[in-house]
Amino acid sequence: xxxxxxxxxxxxxxxxxxxxxxxxxxxxxxxxxxxxxxxxxxxxxxxxxxxxxxxxxxxxxxxxxxxxxxxxxxxxxxxxxxxxxxxxxxxxxxxxxxxxxxxxxxxxxxxxxxxxxxxxxxxxxxxxxxxxxxxxxxxxxxxxxxxxxxxxxxxxxxxxxxxxxxxxxxxxxxxxxxxxxxxxxxxxxxxxxxxxxxxxxxxxxxxxxxxxxxxxxxxxxxxxxxxxxxxxxxxxxxxxxxxxxxxxxxxxxxxxxxxxxxxxxxxxxxxxxxxxxxxxxxxxxxxxxxxxxxxxxxxxxxxxxxxxxxxxxxxxxxxxxxxxxxxxxxxxxxx
Numbered sequence: 001x002x003x004x005x006x007x008x009x010x011x012x013x014x015x016x017x018x019x020x021x022x023x024x025x026x027x028x029x030x031x032x033x034x035x036x037x038x039x040x041x042x043x044x045x046x047x048x049x050x051x052x053x054x055x056x057x058x059x060x061x062x063x064x065x066x067x068x069x070x071x072x073x074x075x076x077x078x079x080x081x082x083x084x085x086x087x088x089x090x091x092x093x094x095x096x097x098x099x100x101x102x103x104x105x106x107x108x109x110x111x112x113x114x115x116x117x118x119x120x121x122x123x124x125x126x127x128x129x130x131x132x133x134x135x136x137x138x139x140x141x142x143x144x145x146x147x148x149x150x151x152x153x154x155x156x157x158x159x160x161x162x163x164x165x166x167x168x169x170x171x172x173x174x175x176x177x178x179x180x181x182x183x184x185x186x187x188x189x190x191x192x193x194x195x196x197x198x199x200x201x202x203x204x205x206x207x208x209x210x211x212x213x214x215x216x217x218x219x220x221x222x223x224x225x226x227x228x229x230x231x232x233x234x235x236x237x238x239x240x241x242x243x244x245x246x247x248x249x250x251x252x253x254x255x256x257x258x259x260x261x262x263x264x265x266x267x268x269x270x271x272x273x274x275x276x277x278x279x280x281x282x283x284x285x286x287x288x289x290x291x292x293x294x295x296x297x298x299x300x301x302x303x304x305x306x307x308x309x310x311x312x313x314x315x316x317x318x319x320x321x322x323x324x325x326x327x328x329x330x331x332x333x334x335x
Contacts, residue, residue, distance in 0.1 A: 002301040006294075007328055010302065011321050013292035018155030019073040020287065021147070023175055024060025024189075025164035026078035026103065027112030027130070028089050031056070036119055048117055048124055057092050058114060060160035063189075064098050066284035069318040075154065077102030077147055078166055079135055085111035102146055106139045112164060134165045144174060156185040156291055158283060159202070163191030169198040176201045185290060189283045190215065200237045204290075206283050207233075208245045227262050230254040241296050243303075245282060251300050265300045267308065278307045281319055305331065 034048040057065045064076040076098060080086040082105045089111055093100050113129040135143075143166075157179045161167040172188075179186035180201065187204040190196070196215040199205060207215060209226060216229045219236050223229050230242050234256050244252040250266040285306040289299035302324070309319035309327050 001332065002298050004328070004332070006298060007302065008325070010289050010292045010294045010298060011325065014288055014321060015071045017072050017288065017291045019075060019153055020064075020067055020291075021077065021102075021150065021154040021157045022060055022064045022067070022074050022160060023077040023102075023147070023157065023166075023171075024063070024160030025112065025162040025166045026061050026076065026080055026089065027058040027114060027164075028085055028092065029056045029058035029062075030054070030113065030115040032115060032117045034117070034119060036124070046124060048119070055088055055092060057089070057096065057098075059112060059162050059164070060158075061089070061093065061098075062280040063158055063160050063284050065096055066281050066318055067288065068096060068098060069320050070285065070288050071321065072288055075099050075102045075150055077104075077143060079104045079106045079109065079139055079143060081105070081109050081111040082107050083111055085113045085129070088113075102150070104139060104143050104146060106135065109135065109139075130164060132164050134168060140168065140171055144171070147175075154184065156287060157187070158287055159186065159188045159199075160280070160283070161189065161191040161194055163193040167191070167194060167198070169195070172198045173201075179203075185287070187283060187287050189279060196233070196237060199239075201239075202237070203240045204243065204286070204296075205233065205237065205239050205241075206243045206245065206279075206286070208279065209247070212242075212244045226252055227254075230262065231259045234259050243286065243296070243300055245279065251282075251304060253296055253300050255296065263297055263300075265297065265304055267304055278311050281310045281317075282307045285319070285324075 031054050033052040034050040036046040038047050040047050061076050064074045067074045080089050090100050115127040117124040176186050185203050188199045188202045190207050192211045192214045196218050212229045216223045216232050221232055233242055241255050248267055250264050253263040282303040286299045286303040289302045305327050306319040306324050309323045310317040
Protein backbone atom coordinates (compact mmCIF):
# COMPACT_ATOMS: atom_id res chain seq x y z
CA UNK A 1 0.00 0.00 0.00
CA UNK A 2 1.19 3.53 -0.78
CA UNK A 3 2.32 5.27 2.44
CA UNK A 4 -0.15 7.64 4.06
CA UNK A 5 2.29 10.54 3.89
CA UNK A 6 2.89 10.07 0.16
CA UNK A 7 -0.81 9.44 -0.50
CA UNK A 8 -1.84 12.73 1.14
CA UNK A 9 1.03 14.62 -0.48
CA UNK A 10 -0.07 13.60 -3.97
CA UNK A 11 -3.78 14.24 -3.42
CA UNK A 12 -3.05 17.64 -1.89
CA UNK A 13 -1.13 18.54 -5.08
CA UNK A 14 -4.24 18.04 -7.23
CA UNK A 15 -5.50 21.57 -6.55
CA UNK A 16 -2.42 23.11 -8.19
CA UNK A 17 -2.40 20.99 -11.37
CA UNK A 18 -2.76 22.42 -14.86
CA UNK A 19 -5.76 21.87 -17.11
CA UNK A 20 -6.26 18.59 -19.01
CA UNK A 21 -7.41 18.29 -22.62
CA UNK A 22 -9.96 15.45 -22.86
CA UNK A 23 -10.72 14.32 -26.41
CA UNK A 24 -13.20 11.56 -27.16
CA UNK A 25 -16.73 10.44 -27.94
CA UNK A 26 -19.33 12.52 -26.09
CA UNK A 27 -22.83 11.70 -24.95
CA UNK A 28 -25.54 11.77 -22.30
CA UNK A 29 -26.35 9.00 -19.82
CA UNK A 30 -29.99 9.02 -18.72
CA UNK A 31 -31.14 6.99 -15.73
CA UNK A 32 -34.81 6.05 -15.36
CA UNK A 33 -35.42 4.51 -11.94
CA UNK A 34 -38.56 2.74 -10.82
CA UNK A 35 -40.11 -0.29 -9.16
CA UNK A 36 -41.29 -3.55 -10.69
CA UNK A 37 -44.42 -5.04 -9.10
CA UNK A 38 -46.02 -6.87 -12.01
CA UNK A 39 -45.51 -8.36 -15.46
CA UNK A 40 -47.09 -6.76 -18.52
CA UNK A 41 -50.24 -8.47 -19.87
CA UNK A 42 -49.04 -7.53 -23.37
CA UNK A 43 -45.78 -9.49 -23.24
CA UNK A 44 -43.69 -11.38 -20.62
CA UNK A 45 -41.75 -8.26 -19.61
CA UNK A 46 -41.65 -6.30 -16.33
CA UNK A 47 -43.60 -3.07 -15.97
CA UNK A 48 -41.41 -0.38 -14.42
CA UNK A 49 -43.29 2.26 -12.47
CA UNK A 50 -40.98 5.26 -12.73
CA UNK A 51 -40.38 7.54 -9.77
CA UNK A 52 -37.11 9.26 -10.70
CA UNK A 53 -35.21 10.32 -13.84
CA UNK A 54 -31.92 12.12 -14.24
CA UNK A 55 -29.26 12.87 -16.87
CA UNK A 56 -25.49 12.72 -16.47
CA UNK A 57 -22.50 13.48 -18.64
CA UNK A 58 -21.46 10.33 -20.45
CA UNK A 59 -18.49 8.81 -22.31
CA UNK A 60 -15.46 11.15 -22.48
CA UNK A 61 -17.42 13.93 -20.75
CA UNK A 62 -17.55 11.71 -17.66
CA UNK A 63 -13.73 11.84 -17.58
CA UNK A 64 -13.92 15.64 -17.45
CA UNK A 65 -16.56 15.38 -14.74
CA UNK A 66 -14.28 13.05 -12.76
CA UNK A 67 -11.41 15.53 -13.08
CA UNK A 68 -13.71 18.32 -11.87
CA UNK A 69 -14.64 16.18 -8.87
CA UNK A 70 -10.91 15.97 -8.08
CA UNK A 71 -10.53 19.76 -8.34
CA UNK A 72 -8.80 19.68 -11.75
CA UNK A 73 -9.81 21.82 -14.71
CA UNK A 74 -10.24 20.37 -18.18
CA UNK A 75 -11.53 21.10 -21.67
CA UNK A 76 -13.86 18.52 -23.19
CA UNK A 77 -13.40 18.12 -26.96
CA UNK A 78 -15.59 16.07 -29.28
CA UNK A 79 -18.69 16.21 -31.45
CA UNK A 80 -22.40 16.19 -30.71
CA UNK A 81 -25.47 16.47 -32.91
CA UNK A 82 -27.46 19.60 -33.63
CA UNK A 83 -30.42 18.19 -31.70
CA UNK A 84 -32.23 18.28 -28.37
CA UNK A 85 -29.90 15.71 -26.82
CA UNK A 86 -27.05 17.99 -27.83
CA UNK A 87 -28.76 20.83 -25.96
CA UNK A 88 -29.09 18.60 -22.89
CA UNK A 89 -25.39 17.73 -23.15
CA UNK A 90 -24.24 21.36 -23.31
CA UNK A 91 -26.57 22.28 -20.44
CA UNK A 92 -25.03 19.49 -18.35
CA UNK A 93 -21.55 20.83 -19.08
CA UNK A 94 -22.59 24.29 -17.96
CA UNK A 95 -24.38 23.00 -14.85
CA UNK A 96 -21.19 21.18 -13.87
CA UNK A 97 -19.07 24.29 -14.57
CA UNK A 98 -17.27 22.60 -17.48
CA UNK A 99 -16.24 24.39 -20.65
CA UNK A 100 -18.31 23.99 -23.85
CA UNK A 101 -15.60 25.57 -26.02
CA UNK A 102 -14.24 22.26 -27.31
CA UNK A 103 -17.60 20.86 -28.41
CA UNK A 104 -18.38 20.84 -32.15
CA UNK A 105 -21.96 20.46 -33.41
CA UNK A 106 -22.44 18.18 -36.45
CA UNK A 107 -25.53 18.33 -38.62
CA UNK A 108 -27.02 14.97 -39.56
CA UNK A 109 -25.29 13.14 -36.72
CA UNK A 110 -27.25 12.39 -33.51
CA UNK A 111 -25.87 13.12 -30.08
CA UNK A 112 -25.09 9.83 -28.34
CA UNK A 113 -27.79 9.20 -25.73
CA UNK A 114 -27.98 6.11 -23.51
CA UNK A 115 -30.97 5.46 -21.29
CA UNK A 116 -30.69 2.89 -18.51
CA UNK A 117 -33.89 1.65 -16.90
CA UNK A 118 -33.04 0.51 -13.38
CA UNK A 119 -34.55 -0.52 -10.08
CA UNK A 120 -32.91 -0.42 -6.66
CA UNK A 121 -31.45 -3.88 -7.26
CA UNK A 122 -30.87 -4.32 -11.01
CA UNK A 123 -30.70 -2.82 -14.47
CA UNK A 124 -33.75 -3.78 -16.56
CA UNK A 125 -32.49 -2.63 -19.95
CA UNK A 126 -30.45 0.00 -21.78
CA UNK A 127 -31.66 1.93 -24.84
CA UNK A 128 -28.95 3.46 -27.08
CA UNK A 129 -29.37 6.28 -29.57
CA UNK A 130 -26.15 6.61 -31.55
CA UNK A 131 -24.37 6.50 -34.90
CA UNK A 132 -20.99 4.73 -34.86
CA UNK A 133 -19.70 5.60 -38.33
CA UNK A 134 -16.62 7.83 -38.62
CA UNK A 135 -17.25 11.55 -38.41
CA UNK A 136 -16.96 13.53 -41.65
CA UNK A 137 -13.48 14.81 -42.53
CA UNK A 138 -14.63 18.44 -42.43
CA UNK A 139 -16.00 17.89 -38.90
CA UNK A 140 -12.65 16.38 -37.89
CA UNK A 141 -10.89 19.44 -39.35
CA UNK A 142 -13.21 21.73 -37.38
CA UNK A 143 -12.39 19.80 -34.20
CA UNK A 144 -8.64 19.98 -34.88
CA UNK A 145 -8.91 23.72 -35.44
CA UNK A 146 -10.78 24.06 -32.15
CA UNK A 147 -8.02 22.14 -30.33
CA UNK A 148 -5.36 24.39 -31.85
CA UNK A 149 -7.22 27.42 -30.47
CA UNK A 150 -6.42 26.10 -26.96
CA UNK A 151 -2.69 26.04 -27.67
CA UNK A 152 -0.70 26.49 -24.45
CA UNK A 153 -3.71 26.06 -22.16
CA UNK A 154 -3.30 22.38 -21.23
CA UNK A 155 -0.59 20.44 -19.44
CA UNK A 156 -1.65 16.91 -20.47
CA UNK A 157 -4.01 15.02 -22.77
CA UNK A 158 -6.45 12.13 -22.30
CA UNK A 159 -7.77 10.39 -25.41
CA UNK A 160 -10.99 8.59 -24.47
CA UNK A 161 -11.97 6.26 -27.33
CA UNK A 162 -15.33 4.50 -27.11
CA UNK A 163 -15.30 3.46 -30.77
CA UNK A 164 -18.21 5.73 -31.66
CA UNK A 165 -16.57 7.31 -34.70
CA UNK A 166 -14.63 10.29 -33.36
CA UNK A 167 -11.12 8.87 -33.04
CA UNK A 168 -9.36 8.23 -36.35
CA UNK A 169 -5.72 7.36 -36.91
CA UNK A 170 -5.15 10.90 -38.15
CA UNK A 171 -6.69 12.51 -35.05
CA UNK A 172 -5.07 10.11 -32.58
CA UNK A 173 -1.60 10.60 -34.05
CA UNK A 174 -2.09 14.36 -34.28
CA UNK A 175 -2.92 14.47 -30.55
CA UNK A 176 -0.12 12.11 -29.50
CA UNK A 177 2.63 13.74 -31.57
CA UNK A 178 1.47 17.26 -30.66
CA UNK A 179 1.54 16.38 -26.95
CA UNK A 180 4.99 14.82 -27.20
CA UNK A 181 6.36 17.88 -29.00
CA UNK A 182 5.05 20.02 -26.14
CA UNK A 183 6.40 17.52 -23.56
CA UNK A 184 2.88 16.85 -22.30
CA UNK A 185 1.76 13.54 -20.85
CA UNK A 186 -0.72 11.77 -23.16
CA UNK A 187 -2.83 8.84 -21.95
CA UNK A 188 -5.19 6.68 -24.01
CA UNK A 189 -8.23 4.76 -22.80
CA UNK A 190 -8.70 2.55 -25.89
CA UNK A 191 -11.62 0.99 -27.71
CA UNK A 192 -11.65 -2.72 -28.41
CA UNK A 193 -12.62 -2.10 -32.06
CA UNK A 194 -10.01 0.55 -32.94
CA UNK A 195 -6.82 -0.64 -34.72
CA UNK A 196 -4.21 -0.59 -31.92
CA UNK A 197 -1.52 0.98 -34.11
CA UNK A 198 -3.54 4.18 -34.08
CA UNK A 199 -2.41 4.64 -30.46
CA UNK A 200 1.33 4.19 -31.12
CA UNK A 201 3.63 6.49 -29.21
CA UNK A 202 1.32 7.28 -26.29
CA UNK A 203 2.87 7.67 -22.84
CA UNK A 204 0.20 5.54 -21.18
CA UNK A 205 -2.32 3.01 -22.50
CA UNK A 206 -5.10 1.75 -20.18
CA UNK A 207 -7.06 -1.16 -21.70
CA UNK A 208 -9.08 -3.66 -19.74
CA UNK A 209 -8.21 -7.36 -19.99
CA UNK A 210 -10.55 -8.13 -22.91
CA UNK A 211 -9.44 -5.03 -24.81
CA UNK A 212 -5.78 -5.97 -24.33
CA UNK A 213 -6.39 -9.48 -25.70
CA UNK A 214 -8.20 -8.09 -28.74
CA UNK A 215 -5.43 -5.56 -29.35
CA UNK A 216 -2.78 -8.30 -29.24
CA UNK A 217 -4.90 -10.39 -31.62
CA UNK A 218 -5.19 -7.45 -34.04
CA UNK A 219 -1.38 -7.29 -34.03
CA UNK A 220 -1.20 -10.99 -34.97
CA UNK A 221 -0.75 -12.62 -31.54
CA UNK A 222 -3.02 -15.35 -30.13
CA UNK A 223 -2.12 -14.65 -26.53
CA UNK A 224 -4.18 -14.86 -23.33
CA UNK A 225 -1.49 -14.32 -20.70
CA UNK A 226 -1.89 -10.71 -19.58
CA UNK A 227 1.82 -10.33 -18.74
CA UNK A 228 2.88 -11.45 -22.21
CA UNK A 229 0.23 -9.20 -23.75
CA UNK A 230 1.57 -6.18 -21.85
CA UNK A 231 5.09 -6.88 -23.20
CA UNK A 232 3.73 -7.17 -26.76
CA UNK A 233 1.78 -3.92 -26.57
CA UNK A 234 4.63 -1.97 -24.96
CA UNK A 235 6.93 -3.04 -27.80
CA UNK A 236 4.68 -2.93 -30.85
CA UNK A 237 2.92 0.33 -29.92
CA UNK A 238 6.05 2.08 -28.62
CA UNK A 239 4.41 2.86 -25.28
CA UNK A 240 6.14 4.13 -22.15
CA UNK A 241 3.66 2.53 -19.75
CA UNK A 242 0.71 0.16 -19.89
CA UNK A 243 -1.93 -0.35 -17.20
CA UNK A 244 -4.31 -3.26 -17.79
CA UNK A 245 -7.39 -3.25 -15.58
CA UNK A 246 -8.30 -6.76 -14.40
CA UNK A 247 -11.62 -6.20 -12.64
CA UNK A 248 -11.68 -7.81 -9.21
CA UNK A 249 -8.01 -8.83 -9.62
CA UNK A 250 -6.79 -5.22 -9.71
CA UNK A 251 -4.51 -3.60 -12.29
CA UNK A 252 -1.33 -4.80 -13.96
CA UNK A 253 1.42 -2.21 -14.49
CA UNK A 254 4.41 -2.56 -16.81
CA UNK A 255 6.85 -0.01 -18.27
CA UNK A 256 9.06 0.21 -21.35
CA UNK A 257 12.30 0.43 -19.29
CA UNK A 258 11.41 -2.73 -17.30
CA UNK A 259 8.93 -4.65 -19.47
CA UNK A 260 9.34 -7.88 -17.46
CA UNK A 261 8.96 -6.21 -14.06
CA UNK A 262 5.21 -6.61 -13.70
CA UNK A 263 3.30 -5.14 -10.76
CA UNK A 264 -0.23 -6.15 -9.80
CA UNK A 265 -1.98 -3.47 -7.76
CA UNK A 266 -4.97 -5.00 -5.93
CA UNK A 267 -8.54 -3.79 -6.10
CA UNK A 268 -10.23 -2.18 -3.10
CA UNK A 269 -14.01 -2.15 -2.73
CA UNK A 270 -16.34 -2.37 0.24
CA UNK A 271 -19.12 -3.50 -2.08
CA UNK A 272 -19.74 -3.49 -5.81
CA UNK A 273 -23.07 -1.96 -6.75
CA UNK A 274 -22.41 -0.59 -10.25
CA UNK A 275 -19.21 -0.63 -12.33
CA UNK A 276 -20.51 2.01 -14.78
CA UNK A 277 -17.87 4.69 -15.26
CA UNK A 278 -15.23 3.03 -13.07
CA UNK A 279 -12.79 3.04 -15.99
CA UNK A 280 -13.32 6.78 -16.45
CA UNK A 281 -12.57 7.32 -12.77
CA UNK A 282 -9.42 5.20 -13.03
CA UNK A 283 -7.91 7.04 -16.03
CA UNK A 284 -8.80 10.44 -14.53
CA UNK A 285 -7.24 9.69 -11.15
CA UNK A 286 -4.18 7.90 -12.54
CA UNK A 287 -3.46 10.85 -14.82
CA UNK A 288 -3.99 13.32 -11.96
CA UNK A 289 -1.58 11.41 -9.69
CA UNK A 290 1.07 11.28 -12.45
CA UNK A 291 0.68 15.02 -13.05
CA UNK A 292 1.05 15.54 -9.29
CA UNK A 293 4.48 13.88 -9.41
CA UNK A 294 3.58 10.31 -8.53
CA UNK A 295 5.23 7.20 -9.94
CA UNK A 296 3.05 4.96 -12.09
CA UNK A 297 2.67 2.50 -9.19
CA UNK A 298 1.60 5.27 -6.81
CA UNK A 299 -0.82 6.59 -9.43
CA UNK A 300 -2.41 3.17 -9.93
CA UNK A 301 -2.78 2.66 -6.16
CA UNK A 302 -4.72 5.93 -6.03
CA UNK A 303 -6.69 5.06 -9.17
CA UNK A 304 -7.72 1.74 -7.64
CA UNK A 305 -8.86 3.46 -4.45
CA UNK A 306 -10.93 5.98 -6.43
CA UNK A 307 -12.49 3.17 -8.47
CA UNK A 308 -13.35 1.41 -5.21
CA UNK A 309 -15.33 4.48 -4.19
CA UNK A 310 -17.40 4.73 -7.38
CA UNK A 311 -18.32 1.05 -7.77
CA UNK A 312 -20.12 1.29 -4.44
CA UNK A 313 -22.45 3.97 -5.83
CA UNK A 314 -25.45 3.75 -8.14
CA UNK A 315 -25.07 4.84 -11.75
CA UNK A 316 -22.15 6.57 -13.40
CA UNK A 317 -20.61 8.04 -10.25
CA UNK A 318 -17.75 10.30 -9.20
CA UNK A 319 -15.17 10.23 -6.40
CA UNK A 320 -14.12 13.30 -4.45
CA UNK A 321 -10.73 13.75 -2.78
CA UNK A 322 -12.37 13.51 0.66
CA UNK A 323 -14.07 10.23 -0.31
CA UNK A 324 -10.79 8.79 -1.62
CA UNK A 325 -9.02 9.79 1.61
CA UNK A 326 -11.78 8.22 3.72
CA UNK A 327 -11.62 5.04 1.63
CA UNK A 328 -7.84 4.92 2.04
CA UNK A 329 -8.29 4.86 5.82
CA UNK A 330 -10.89 2.10 5.48
CA UNK A 331 -8.52 0.09 3.25
CA UNK A 332 -5.64 0.51 5.72
CA UNK A 333 -7.81 -0.89 8.50
CA UNK A 334 -8.94 -3.89 6.41
CA UNK A 335 -5.82 -4.86 4.49
